[in-house]
Amino acid sequence: MTIWQGQLEKIDEYRWRIPKSYKAGMRVDGIIYADERMIKDIGADKAPEQVANVAFLPGIVKYSLAMPDIHWGYGFPIGGVAATDIETGGVISPGGVGFDISCGLRLVKTNLKQQNINSKLKDLVYALHNNVPAGVGSKGEIKISAKEERKLLVEGSKWVVEHGYGRTEDLECTEESGAVKGADPDAVSDRAYERGKNQSGTLGSGNHFLEVQVIDEIYDEPICEAFGLEKGQITLMIHSGSRGLGYQVCDEYSKDFIKCLSKYNINVPDRQLACAPVNSEEGKKYLGAMRCAANYAWANRQCLMHLARLVFEKVFHMGPKDLGMDLIYDVAHNIAKVEKYDIDGKERTLCVHRKGATRAFPPGHPELPARYKKTGQPVIIPGDMGRNSYLLVGTEKAKETFYSTCHGAGRMLSRSAAIRACRGRSISRELESKGIIVMSSGRETLAEEAPEAYKDVNEVVGVVHGAGISKRVCRMRPLGVIKG
């Protein structure tokens, strides 16, 4: 069903333009990455209108972008990328980052093969479900004083590693080493601290998950070899974010930024796009608070990985060395980053909003750790719990998307439609017949998250690979899934 009737011009096999003439107030064109087949689904909700709305942001550079997993969000589309020029009054929008600040993915390898775990898979899934706090209202084990909490917000993953949750090597394999600079704990309200308290080391609910997977397809042998990955190998994927702390930060700044619209004379078509110049007092304060939430999210995923490692050690009676559970990478997909780009021959400092989009730095990028300088940055793309997930790497061509790519399969059905479609069915039994063990804390989570509620991640990845904005490395298939 087509809901969106606006103008869409085909640029090439993988790109579609919403011209800025579509709507008065657009400062740049919108560009959607999709193929001929997927673009039909994309017109089925209001996401393209949101791509056009983002083009209103003051200081936006080049275009308002959308990845092939784009769907209707609030304010920004999910799958949206927008870069603003900080030195010429470019803005930052809390809604362009979203409530779950620095929500992201973490991929961990193991030395296990599928044949090693088949007989223990159920034990493993039950043990992970028992030992990793998940679901609405769950509390973590880590209880820290207000003073230490402020340190955690500045030091991120490093703080939790120093307190026993992981290894120093993990930091190198985390975006920003698990702590982006410029975090300002004073910009985080007492209410945000209160809401995030006791939630470090909790998965959350909804689409957040912990997944045991097997590599079932290799696309790039040399890169797999460099990462120490091969077919049949077991991996662990973690999807979570900044929990209540991040939600509260976004909530409060979204509210405050509505006032900035009149103060800075900004015209946007939706209150949820409220924004302020990055260099304004409000912009700087939000950036400081957002970075705290981002660091909290990296620390959270670090704790979750640590808890999962302990479960693996117990279930398989193996030590950390034999298990080889090394972190491949951790990368966020809801975040605003300050990055430098060459725009029309001039170096510009941009604020890149990625709302449901993943940073994908190319080989040789100065911000990459030594071990990924040659290969490019690992990019982790989860699919639904019945199909596949992918490991990709960044490419130089992705300069056209401010080094950004997709973030997942992208939803297709609303949650209520998914529940209706699954009435009378047992999703866990259907998945079990395909060899996938699933457990969830929420009563309706499995139906809401049913595979058919999502686009096919294989098609989404086909577009970003085909368009050259990232490159397939290997594909994983789920074996055990813990949902919040």
Next chain:
Amino acid sequence: MKRYEQFPHTADIGVRAYGSSLKELFANAAFAMFDIIADLEGLSGSVSENIELEAPNKEELLVAWLDELLYIFYTKSFIFFEFNIEDLTDTGIKAKVTGRPVGANRNRLKTEIKAATYHNLKIEKTDKGYQVEIIFDI
């Protein structure tokens, strides 16, 4: 009159709340939110909170009201289902809300709502009263 209904939103939850008065609209929007968070059937109230808020207009006041209730839910672990709105203007609300601690009712929890959003938010007057569409981020 129906208190609320859900409408399809791809990633999140859309709620259309109704009310014969603005007060009822605010109460029903809050009821809808907690009805999504938890199974409320058969619960009787044992805890109350007084809420007083201000905002520049009635749409922002509605989001502030819902977010305040969410904040109490997450920090004090109370599920609310009775919303007695004592005073309501376009820029201020005074209410007493009643509910139950999550405690032994943890298995009643269904969905984690992160926040109420401002996306396309508009309170509309209809021939039967008021209605509003709200997108909740979940």
